[in-house]
Amino acid sequence: MGIEGAAESVAVRWARHGVSVIDHPLVQHKLTLMRVKETPTVEFRRLLREISMLLCYEATRDLELTATTIETPLTTMQAPVLAGKKLVFASILRAGNGLLEGMLDLVPSARVAHVGLYRDPKTLTAVEYYFKAPEDMHERRVIVLDPMLATANSAVAAVDRLKERGASDLRFVCLLAAPEGIERLRSNHPDVPIVTAAVDEGLNSHGYIVPGLGDAGDRMFGTK
Numbered sequence: 001m002g003i004e005g006a007a008e009s010v011a012v013r014w015a016r017h018g019v020s021v022i023d024h025p026l027v028q029h030k031l032t033l034m035r036v037k038e039t040p041t042v043e044f045r046r047l048l049r050e051i052s053m054l055l056c057y058e059a060t061r062d063l064e065l066t067a068t069t070i071e072t073p074l075t076t077m078q079a080p081v082l083a084g085k086k087l088v089f090a091s092i093l094r095a096g097n098g099l100l101e102g103m104l105d106l107v108p109s110a111r112v113a114h115v116g117l118y119r120d121p122k123t124l125t126a127v128e129y130y131f132k133a134p135e136d137m138h139e140r141r142v143i144v145l146d147p148m149l150a151t152a153n154s155a156v157a158a159v160d161r162l163k164e165r166g167a168s169d170l171r172f173v174c175l176l177a178a179p180e181g182i183e184r185l186r187s188n189h190p191d192v193p194i195v196t197a198a199v200d201e202g203l204n205s206h207g208y209i210v211p212g213l214g215d216a217g218d219r220m221f222g223t224k
């Protein structure tokens, strides 16, 4: 079986668990470049922005449309426009911001929420230090952003907090997911579908995704 066939069966398998694996060749190619340890910060950021647009495309695939009457230079027609809920992109700081820019390129009118969580290096649990979100979360589709779904401690804490604020229609978008993180997020929040570019083998003893791409925040911001 060629690499396309293998990727397709991964996507089909994970779809049964509420996970959309975006096996589009452009996404897979760009992700490979991001994994390479020599890829410099400037390139890493550019690739992340590009991939995030493609992930956004998938995460918004089921947005509702309504028909409106418009006039083209030739005639009048009924044409589709977005209807229903407006969007909020909820960035889990700081790495979530790397996905945010590409999302806003595609949906510039979306609101943005920020959830500041850091991972306690000893316990790997999520500790909140910042939270700011629009008031009308209950009326919006919320797309939660974090490039790496590893232990899912941050993801679960962020979704808990967003639901507390009234959100009830959520998606989780990441670049890479570990099976452990998927299992944890889906068991805590089975109503939240996951969109990712790949599902990797698993976590190492430090909670890093393997083979992964390292620390996404460090790689996008050039820190160590």
Ligand code: URA
Pocket: 095, 148, 150, 207, 208, 209, 210, 212, 213, 214, 215, 216, 217
């Ligand atoms: N966060 C990262 O940035 N990378 C990982 O591999 C896991 C969590």
